Amino acid sequence: MTPPLEYYLWFAALLFVIGVAGVLLRRNVIIVFMSIELMLNAVNVTFIAFSRQMNNIDGQIFVFFVMTLAAAEVAVGLAIIVAMFRNKESINIEDMNLLKW
């Protein structure tokens, strides 16, 4: 007896909204990054749920791609944050405002 599809979707939606809220509201860049991971994983949950429901393996393959992408993104992102911190002694997102008019 498995839980119905809606449960997974509601769960994923909740995770996603938490991620969005984190990105928009938090000032710590590391937290923002983690929130992005949260959003990506929310999508992953949806993929897996649909894959299982429809008996189609494609969704699970896609999840691997998303995880690879997330790993790459974190690697680049953390590198930027380190470089940023060396320059500004801060990881507050509001201090990263060089690219403006």
Add this chain to the structure above:
Amino acid sequence: MVNSTLILVWLIPLFPLIGFLLNGIFGKRLGDKAVGIIGSGAMLFSFVVSGYLLLNYLALNQVGAEFHSTLFSWISVADLQLSVSFQVDSLSLMMAVMVTGVAFLIHVYSIGYMHGDGGFARFFSYMNLFSFMMLVLVLSDNYILMFLGWEGVGLCSYLLIGFWYEDDKNASAGNKAFIVNRIGDFGFLLGALLLFVTFGSFQYSEIFSQLDRFSVGDGTITAITLLLFVGAMGKSAQLPLYVWLPDAMAGPTPVSALIHAATMVTAGVYMVARSSFLYVLAPTSMTVIAVVGVATALFAALIALTQNDIKKVLAYSTISQLGYMFLALGVGAFSAGMFHLLTHAFFKGLMFLAAGSVMHALANEQDMRFMGGLRKKIPKTFITFLIGALAISGIPGLSGFFSKDELLWQAYSSPAGGFWFWLVGAVTAGLTAFYIFRLIFLTFYGEARWKPETHAHESPNKMTLPLIILAFLSVVGGYIGVPALLGGDNRIHYYLEANLAKLPVDAAAHQSHSLEFILMGISVLIAIAAIYLAYVFYVKRRELPELAAAKFKRAYNLSFNKFYVDELYDYLFVKRLITISKWLWNKFDVRVLDGMANGAGKLITVTGWYVRTVQSGLVSGYALSLFIGSLLMIGYYFFR
């Protein structure tokens, strides 16, 4: 004419082209002597080839035969097929022989005249280029190739008028010639394009073969012929576009002789004669030509009476003689006009060269008030000049007599002519004899008025030899056209007429011979009387000219100031143009055009000023707009 002979046609313009390239590219390195030999040698070769072709043509004994020689395809676009091809007939051969012959003599003369000038090679390369363009003009078998030559000679004229460009006056004279000519050229081009629209071809023979479907007085043909005549007016210095020619005397004297007397200015006459088949269908245009021609002849002769600059007198004389030629064309006597063109090339070229020789003797003095008494000092120049003057006056036995008399007789007797044309022409003939002998007497007779330290000397042989040859031609040149009345067979008309159109009714045949004799006698008497009058005025009783000038002060001033035409044009066109240009510059250009350009820039700047505030640099702000944007897009698909 067999093909092997005909193929020689393209050699005629080729030699001057080679001369132009050699002198133009290597001129400085070759040295003056080689440049002179190349320049005149090219013309000599050309002359020999054209002479050979002419002899071959005459030997054919096929009157009116015309041959075409196509070199290569030039423009090929849709319906327009143009090739560089030459037409050989009596008209083009006559012009080619005249142009190359006179050009050769003038090139030889130039070696002496331009000796020591810094631009010696440049001068000869321009002269060769001019000859090339002129030959293209006369040999072409379609209007566009003719137009190429037409513009080419205009360019060379501009370059050579402003040859001594260090002097601002010369450069602006060149500008004036070019700009006034452009007005005429515009008419020519419109005429040629209208021809293409009407006939679907630019080629003479194709156009003329379609003329059957047009009746006399057809509107389109009239428009075409009038437009072409506007071109002729500019190039051949007719009223009201003649103003550039007197100023063109700023160029070296051989240029005045070759371009502004013998060849280029007669291009308009040649073009109208070439288009004679069109003109006979347009009586209105013919009348316009005759009236413009006869008015120009009289007008320019009146101005020439009082000018003091020796070259200006000859320039106005040229305008006047060109007017004569147009009078002949206008009354339908195309061959008479061409005949006068030929003899005029001899005697007017001669007189210009002789005037150059006089200037050479007097250290470039051009004002006749500072000449006089040169008869003994420069005898060769004097005698040849005198022969030219007698020829232009129409003294029996010289070339000018035959052509002028033929021309005046046609002006009277032709169906399109009339008594008034003849009368004005005869009066002009009298004026011509008067002003040309005024020039002779002022220059060669009386006391020496030049500075005593001037060493007046005869020109070198290089200069006097062409004078003598041209003087010889001025005497005998007329015998190719002795009228039947005087026991001749008028060979030149016999040949030329076969390639030209004729007016429908030949009324000349009905005129009595006695009348022709009487008119001939009257014009000769007028000329002799005018010469005697000039003798009285300028040799016997030297006080008379001033008395006459004082008595007819108003008329004298009008003539002396060239009827104020330059001032009138200055007021009507030049000043207006400057006013309009200034307005366009200060108002239209600065405000409208610059305003548009600057406004476009400003618009971008201002827009950017507002739009850039979006770039706040706040990462969360960007994320928020990304989020809202995604929501909106998803919402759109969701609630659609």
